[in-house]
Amino acid sequence: MKNYKVKELMVPIAEYATVPETATLFEAVLALEKAQEQFQATRYSHRAVLVLDKNKKVVGKLSQMDFLSALEPQDTNLEQIRMFKQFGFTRKAVVLQQEEYLKNSPPILDVYSKAAKNRVTQYMRRPTEGEYVNENASLDVALHQLTAGSNLSLLVTRDKDIIGILRLADVFAAVYHSMKESELKLADGETE
């Protein structure tokens, strides 16, 4: 099985969706949409936006999950209802109470509109130590880092700079193709 280097699989940062840290949540979504349109050649679409400071350094990442979480009503009562499981209620009961509560909440379009105007930095996540991988690391190392941290992507570094992003989908494709190639060779009677 071919052991790829990370730099062979990553998406260079220039091709990735990025926004400055002054951008709004809506501008981040627009950037993501634009990057996806320009990246039609690949089978896997972009699933995150990188947030850059004024020196073009990556300071955070906004994933699709972060984006959707931003649209959830920010409400202490709702957060308390979500904690009901600790009082012995089933998930179904929690959902029932949540629906009842949301009947009297502001319309969802109002929530979207309010969130869209907020700064992206309010919702982005700053990368943690385990989310960086060197460009010369092997596929095995990257694979372990993705699975151990349950990450959907890793930031690829060269010295102190971030030069790209390694996505779970690309790693999966590389592993799958290598495995397939290896199995076919074995079926043809080749030995390793």
Place this chain on the structure above:
Amino acid sequence: MKELEKLFDRIIQRVNINLRELEFDVNPLVRQLIPTAQMTKFYAFYGITPHHPLNLLFRNSNLSGSYFLGKVGVTNSLLYKSDIRGDELKKCGDSFQYQEFDIPVDQDEQISIQDSFLIKNLVHNFSHDPETLESFFIQDTVSMHYANIHGSPTNGCYLGPFSTVDLTTIRDCVVGAYAYVQAGEISHLNIDPGTVWVRKPDDFNFMYRYPVSQLSNYIYFSAGSPPQGVFMDFVEDRKEAFQRVFQVVNIDTPVSIPASASLDRYAVLKPKTKIGENVLVAQRAFVQNSSLGKGANAQENCYIINSKLQGNNVTAHGAKIIEADLGKNVFVGFNSFLRGRPNARLTIGQDSIIMPHTIIDIRKPLTIPSGHLVWGLINTAGDIETNSMSLKDFSKIDTRICKGSMLFEGSGSSFVTAFQERIHHILEANGAFYSGNANRGHAQRNQNISFNTIQPYPEGDKEGLYPTINIQP
């Protein structure tokens, strides 16, 4: 006084250690809340009857204004105007039923209070924990004004004002103001103010949460000042009547009391009140211009004013009933606040259950139909729709239901039956069914209690502390 202050610091530290996981600091809430000078002002007292074991042991504690009955131990604690009522403790030779176990009780059960600070609390009932059958313990706990610790061994907890822990072993928890918990066994939980939670695992689970903004009007407590709101104003306004019963040696009863009824020496009974057969009026209860029908009871810290109770009514610890007419067998749970007005009376039909910690506060006449379960906050007739259900309909629930801020899951039938059986047991224990020679309860047994007083060191380093005292038959 030095020793008293040292004791206070010791208790606070112990509670905070237990609550460190919840990042809860009791210090700012309780420091300066009860000035130490106030804690030296009042005598403590205990009751003697032929019906209850007498075994009291007090060590290195302040007991200011507190009352003790039965087998009680208090060590390294501050008890301010609290009632420690050990008249339902298990006795040697009793048998305790728990699931399929039939557990013999080897010695008289004791209420054991250690390293705790209780302010105007009621401690009553017995330990329902099969692991601690003979010890109803309260340890490393701070419990605020008018909290009820009812059949609930408690360790490492903070209980907010007007909160209740009922039939629950509770460890390392914070229970917010006016929260009610009856959940069997819990630990490491932070329960928000105004939560009413009744759970029997694998059977049913009930939860109601008060809207914080509306609850604050009734009870609000934060660091730097005593609890505030309608509840505190209500009891403060009637404080003077209690000062008199605690200061005077011989109290005249303004109304006639039937031979089968019991009026506690430390209750306040105002004129124009009628007391029926088998009625129990406990200490620190307040009854004014009201009628208590046969078998009704008014427990500790209850207020019944300008109201009529038809009979067999349970008014549980801390409940208040004002300008109301209650049919037979109406149950009013712990710390409920039912307030009609002179021109807007509250009527509750017979056999209804007012859940613990319910507030009905109205300005227009309101009628709760017979046989209903009522919970939460009701200010208008419209609130009845979301905050009550007929017991018959509630019994039909077999999955889950959500009405407003109330969530229920499990068997409605089990829930209703559990409440009804418990109400029957309370009436039985209180002597409501006494028939002249059978079914004696608290109303009959508590008629002749002798009271003795004890006092602390008047000055010096030990000022406010009571000497070590062991009182036995």
